[in-house]
Amino acid sequence: MQDATQCPVCHMDVDPQSSPSENYRGKQYNFCSDGCREKFLQDPASYIGS
Numbered sequence: 001m002q003d004a005t006q007c008p009v010c011h012m013d014v015d016p017q018s019s020p021s022e023n024y025r026g027k028q029y030n031f032c033s034d035g036c037r038e039k040f041l042q043d044p045a046s047y048i049g050s
Contacts, residue, residue, distance in 0.1 A: 008047040009036035024048075 004013040012032040019030040020037045024044050031037040040047050 005030050007032040007036050009039050 005016050006012065007014050007019075008029050008031070010032060014030045014032050016028075016030045019032065020034050021028050021030045022037055022040065023029075024040075029040065029048075031040065
């Protein structure tokens with residue numbers, strides 16, 4: 001099992017093996033919920049600073 005990572009939207013710890021995820025610009029982001037994933041997709045740059 002991989003180490004926990006943080007949801008880029010709400011910063012909760014998530015398990016990368018079982019959480020919703022999205023590839024954006026060649027990097028995989030994991031989310032605590034589908035709701036946070038949807039927020040991220042609306043404006044990724046505001047969550048990752050690029």
